[in-house]
Amino acid sequence: MAKITQVKVVVTCPGRNYVLVKIETDDGLYGWGDATLNGRELAPATLIEQHLAPLLVGMDADRIEDIHQYLARGSYWRGGPIQMTALAGIDMALWDIKGKRAGLPLYSLLGGKSREGALAYSHASGRDHKEVEENVRRLMERGFKVIRVQVAFSGTGLRGTYGVGFSEREEAERKGLPMEEVWEPAPYLRSVPRLFEYLRGVLPDDLELFHDVHERLTPIEAARLAKELEPYHLFFLEDALRPEHPESFRLIRQHTTTPLAMGELYFNLYDCLPVITGQLIDYIRCDLGHCGGISEARKIAAIAEPFAVKTAWHGPGDIGPIVHAANVHLDYFVPNFGVQEMVVFDERVQEVIPGGPTFADGYLHVSDAPGLGTDVDEAKAAHYPYQRTFLPTTRRLDGSVHDW
Ligand code: GCO
Ligand code: MG
Numbered sequence: 118m119a120k121i122t123q124v125k126v127v128v129t130c131p132g133r134n135y136v137l138v139k140i141e142t143d144d145g146l147y148g149w150g151d152a153t154l155n156g157r158e159l160a161p162a163t164l165i166e167q168h169l170a171p172l173l174v175g176m177d178a179d180r181i182e183d184i185h186q187y188l189a190r191g192s193y194w195r196g197g198p199i200q201m202t203a204l205a206g207i208d209m210a211l212w213d214i215k216g217k218r219a220g221l222p223l224y225s226l227l228g229g230k231s232r233e234g235a236l237a238y239s240h241a242s243g244r245d246h247k248e249v250e251e252n253v254r255r256l257m258e259r260g261f262k263v264i265r266v267q268v269a270f271s272g273t274g275l276r277g278t279y280g281v282g283f284s285e286r287e288e289a290e291r292k293g294l295p296m297e298e299v300w301e302p303a304p305y306l307r308s309v310p311r312l313f314e315y316l317r318g319v320l321p322d323d324l325e326l327f328h329d330v331h332e333r334l335t336p337i338e339a340a341r342l343a344k345e346l347e348p349y350h351l352f353f354l355e356d357a358l359r360p361e362h363p364e365s366f367r368l369i370r371q372h373t374t375t376p377l378a379m380g381e382l383y384f385n386l387y388d389c390l391p392v393i394t395g396q397l398i399d400y401i402r403c404d405l406g407h408c409g410g411i412s413e414a415r416k417i418a419a420i421a422e423p424f425a426v427k428t429a430w431h432g433p434g435d436i437g438p439i440v441h442a443a444n445v446h447l448d449y450f451v452p453n454f455g456v457q458e459m460v461v462f463d464e465r466v467q468e469v470i471p472g473g474p475t476f477a478d479g480y481l482h483v484s485d486a487p488g489l490g491t492d493v494d495e496a497k498a499a500h501y502p503y504q505r506t507f508l509p510t511t512r513r514l515d516g517s518v519h520d521w
Contacts, residue, residue: 137439227411253326300513380401473491
């Protein structure tokens with residue numbers, strides 16, 4: 118028994134906002150979790166501070182599954198990004214404490230290592246084919262064996278294409294408000310196969326490449342894209358459809374053998390079930406920081422295993438090093454692990470949240486430190502107060518709203 122004595126939330130912005138959750142127990146231990154929700158950070162922070170912390174104080178920190186069930190099902194309100202992000206922050210902090218009590222790293226508590234490192238990928242984007250190629254080559258020099266590629270489509274009146282940043286002028290104009298991309302399906306659908314045709318002509322065959330659609334296509338458009346990309350043997354096509362379209366993955370499947378990945382907008386096990394049990398995808402890529410944490414993700418991985426679906430947990434810069442560490446602990450253990458998305462954090466982030474995974478020669482590693490191996494320097498976090506920021510939004514050329 119280790120009674121929870123305090124639950125504290127720290128919101129800090131060492132370059133971008135992170136919501137960090139500290140849980141303390143009466144045996145003098147503490148654990149840290151991450152409950153960051155990009156552009157909506159204060160929602161999970163408030164949920165934890167105002168509604169969940171009072172429930173947790175006095176509970177036994179060792180009973181992680183019971184606490185998870187109590188908060189996820191016992192509250193009547195289920196799922197969704199805000200609640201499941203808050204729960205993820207709490208869950209990670211509790212696993213961190215359990216590891217410290219046992220004197221074991223998280224991967225060991227989960228069942229031990231199945232591999233020596235987690236195959237990692239990073240992103241290369243550019244304004245044109247040549248610039249994407251140059252950025253791919255830079256990543257190859259650093260040891261990456263799997264790379265996500267995105268390209269802007271010039272001369273179409275579109276701007277801020279996903280994967281390519283906005284100009285300083287555009288950012289200054291919209292200061293304090295979400296940036297607005299202008300996007301159209303037709304030029305997009307033409308541009309992606311052309312990018313792969315170019316890259317496959319100049320890059321080595323054994324380099325794995327893929328692309329993130331970011332849920333922007335209709336089912337028939339997605340099927341067309343996946344079919345046209347088939348000759349280029351993508352590692353996978355990421356998030357081709359909106360999360361509301363699980364059944365439509367069947368349409369893509371009927372037309373192509375391009376492997377499919379989906380999941381950063383699924384928030385619990387139930388959201389993932391149709392695409393896993395229907396074998397409609399090949400990689401499940403939930404965000405451990407948004408789907409209830411380690412407790413929920415290890416079940417998702419276990420359900421995916423007999424359906425030949427591998428894991429590819431979401432790993433962008435808008436979730437902090439604590440989630441990235443949790444990712445790699447699970448990657449070490451999960452038998453059906455596929456690949457791990459990663460970023461290199463700003464030095465300020467690494468100072469505030471030390472102990473995240475390290476990258477070498479294409480693979481990610483975590484240390485053998487008990488728990489998640491991460492920590493938070495609260496004094497340094499206090500130097501970087503919260504700053505309101507938004508994700509960009511997307512409109513079509515006629516001004517109507519499109520999915521992000
Ligand atoms: C990815 C994601 C991110 C998201 C971001 C939203 O695959 O890394 O698509 O780029 O857009 O995490 O907050
Ligand atoms: Mg994505």
